[in-house]
Amino acid sequence: SWSMANVLEEQIQIVKEKVGETNHVICALSGGVDSCVAATLVHRAIGDRLHCCFVDNGLLRYKEAERVMVMFKNELHLPVDCVDITEKMLSELKGVSDPERKRKIIGKEFIECFKEYKKTVEKKTGVVPKFLVQGTLYPDVIESCPPPGSDQKHSHTIKSHHNVGGLPKELGFELIEPLRVLFKDEVRRLGKIMDVPRNFVARHPFPGPGLAVRILGDVTENNALETLRLVDEIYINAIKEFGLYDEIWQAFAVHLPIKSVGVQGDQRSHSHVVGLRAITSNDGMTADWYPFEPKFLQEVSNRITNQVRAVNRVVYDITSKPPSTIEWE
Numbered sequence: 481s482w483s484m485a486n487v488l489e490e491q492i493q494i495v496k497e498k499v500g501e502t503n504h505v506i507c508a509l510s511g512g513v514d515s516c517v518a519a520t521l522v523h524r525a526i527g528d529r530l531h532c533c534f535v536d537n538g539l540l541r542y543k544e545a546e547r548v549m550v551m552f553k554n555e556l557h558l559p560v561d562c563v564d565i566t567e568k569m570l571s572e573l574k575g576v577s578d579p580e581r582k583r584k585i586i587g588k589e590f591i592e593c594f595k596e597y598k599k600t601v602e603k604k605t606g607v608v609p610k611f612l613v614q615g616t617l618y619p620d621v622i623e624s625c626p627p628p629g630s631d632q633k634h635s636h637t638i639k640s641h642h643n644v645g646g647l648p649k650e651l652g653f654e655l656i657e658p659l660r661v662l663f664k665d666e667v668r669r670l671g672k673i674m675d676v677p678r679n680f681v682a683r684h685p686f687p688g689p690g691l692a693v694r695i696l697g698d699v700t701e702n703n704a705l706e707t708l709r710l711v712d713e714i715y716i717n718a719i720k721e722f723g724l725y726d727e728i729w730q731a732f733a734v735h736l737p738i739k740s741v742g743v744q745g746d747q748r749s750h751s752h753v754v755g756l757r758a759i760t761s762n763d764g765m766t767a768d769w770y771p772f773e774p775k776f777l778q779e780v781s782n783r784i785t786n787q788v789r790a791v792n793r794v795v796y797d798i799t800s801k802p803p804s805t806i807e808w809e
């Protein structure tokens with residue numbers, strides 16, 4: 481029968497046979513559900529011949545690296561190294577406003593970092609790691625094999641999602657994709673039976689380029705990263721507190737490249753505007769904006785403007801996809 485316990489056993493067996501007794505395997509953990517569940521499964525199959533790398537690209541949410549590293553190590557006992565490329569990444573992104581250029585730069589830096597990690601593992605083990613774990617899901621498999629005549633090419637050039645299709649072939653890995661047969665909700669169930677914490681498997685998706693596509697304009701200016709992290713943390717915590725997190729597919733804040741006039745304290749201020757977005761969706765391809773109660777929006781707006789000095793105006797995005805996309809760039 482198609483029970484998750486059977487899927488788990490079957491996939492563990494497949495990984496064991498594929499990797500054999502001596503090969504080593506590496507995995508890039510993104511902090512998302514899919515790569516984490518895939519790595520946990522592979523770890524069960526081959527133990528510490530798995531080497532995971534979590535890249536802090538400088539574009540992560542509030543305390544993200546700290547929080548996921550604690551969970552990987554203390555709760556899942558995964559062998560994971562955190563590689564911090566913040567400085568390099570931000571220096572490459574300085575002065576860049578075009579969304580597609582941002583994505584290209586971020587993708588390139590990530591690949592560079594991963595090449596280095598491959599060498600690190602080789603040095604540590606004396607063996608060139610031959611396999612790469614990826615959290616590819618069934619819908620990714622279908623999407624990357626479009627039926628003839630479909631308009632996939634066009635839709636892919638709207639945004640170049642650098643993690644779709646995975647790392648480039650030149651890295652010379654054979655892929656291990658234990659989630660290829662599963663949908664997202666099944667991956668969550670699989671995670672649960674391997675004791676991946678509940679609050680982790682229920683996480684909203686987060687884009688590879690991170691906060692860089694949620695800061696319109698130059699990411700390195702105006703303390704935008706710091707401001708956005710605080711705003712996002714307040715917003716997400718409120719969503720959880722009001723019991724709405726699991727009803728929403730994705731929620732996040734956006735830092736806008738404009739200032740508006742306000743009164744903060746007794747003083748006229750000229751500060752930043754942030755946008756809040758929350759959507760419901762089944763697959764991210766289409767989405768509806770989430771109809772929060774006015775009381776919730778009022779509370780969040782108060783908290784943000786009271787706690788984050790750099791912000792004096794909060795707006796809520798009431799556009800569905802289409803015509804908007806989920807992210808603002």
Ligand code: XMP
Pocket residue numbers: 583639640641642643644685686687688689693730764765801804805806807808
């Ligand atoms: P859009 O904005 O295209 O988003 O409606 C659809 C889903 O994809 C995520 N997204 C990305 N994920 N790299 C990623 O890994 C990207 O460059 C990227 N852009 C958008 C977005 O968060 C949503 O879940």
